[in-house]
Amino acid sequence: MADIGTKDLTISFFTDADLWPAKMRNALFCDALQQTIYIRQLMGASSIACKVKPVGCRTSIRNLIWRDCWLAIGDAARTIDPLSGGGVARAITDGIDAADAISIALTRSDFGPLRAFAVQRANSFFDNLEVQREYYSRESRWQVSEFWRRRTEPLSDPSESRTRMAYTKVST
Numbered sequence: 783m784a785d786i787g788t789k790d791l792t793i794s795f796f797t798d799a800d801l802w803p804a805k806m807r808n809a810l811f812c813d814a815l816q817q818t819i820y821i822r823q824l825m826g827a828s829s830i831a832c833k834v835k836p837v838g839c840r841t842s843i844r845n846l847i848w849r850d851c852w853l854a855i856g857d858a859a860r861t862i863d864p865l866s867g868g869g870v871a872r873a874i875t876d877g878i879d880a881a882d883a884i885s886i887a888l889t890r891s892d893f894g895p896l897r898a899f900a901v902q903r904a905n906s907f908f909d910n911l912e913v914q915r916e917y918y919s920r921e922s923r924w925q926v927s928e929f930w931r932r933r934t935e936p937l938s939d940p941s942e943s944r945t946r947m948a949y950t951k952v953s954t
């Protein structure tokens with residue numbers, strides 16, 4: 783929940799899009815809100831006027847992070863869903879490292895650091911996925927929830943994420 787400095791409040795509810803069909807989103811959100819204790823109190827009467835706006839933040843990575851004079855950083859390069867945190871730190875670090883790599887490319891026509899940046903991000907994405915699974919596995923409160931079942935069931939093929947890492951490395 784965030785006070786964004788206007789009379790509006792923003793409340794984030796994480797789910798999978800297919801679990802909340804478009805036509806039922808407002809009703810499902812109101813229902814979820816009714817199950818809260820503190821957020822419902824903080825919202826007071828404004829809960830009546832709440833409007834659901836879906837925003838994507840699923841875990842994903844671009845096939846290409848760098849090419850020629852084009853570089854993706856922060857969430858534009860890869861997003862780890864916000865449940866496991868770290869997105870702001872990754873974005874800041876990317877900005878700092880990208881500035882150095884761009885500077886070297888411009889002053890020395892050396893594109894190695896840009897490529898290294900992209901490969902490092904692709905590698906670390908899959909390390910981040912392992913941290914994410916570790917976070918998920920610690921959550922045991924909602925075992926009947928489909929959302930959490932999807933996040934805690936064992937990987938069918940534990941080597942899958944490493945295979946995809948190899949693919950992404952080739953692409954960068």
Ligand SMILES: Cc1cc2nc3c(=O)[nH]c(=O)nc-3n(C[C@H](O)[C@H](O)[C@H](O)COP(=O)(O)OP(=O)(O)OC[C@H]3O[C@@H](n4cnc5c(N)ncnc54)[C@H](O)[C@@H]3O)c2cc1C
Nearest residue numbers: 794839855856857858861864867868869870871872873874
């Ligand atoms: C609900 C939620 C909660 C989160 N909680 C946390 C948390 O607790 N801790 C944490 O570390 N991370 C959290 N994250 C993740 C974190 O917010 C992101 O990882 C981080 O903000 C990414 O920074 P960024 O600069 O890459 O992208 P952004 O913060 O998305 O910034 C991109 C900016 O570019 C602007 N923009 C887009 N298109 C254009 C265009 N064409 N022209 C000009 N401007 C454009 C956008 O308006 C935006 O201001 C959360 C994310 C969500 C969705």
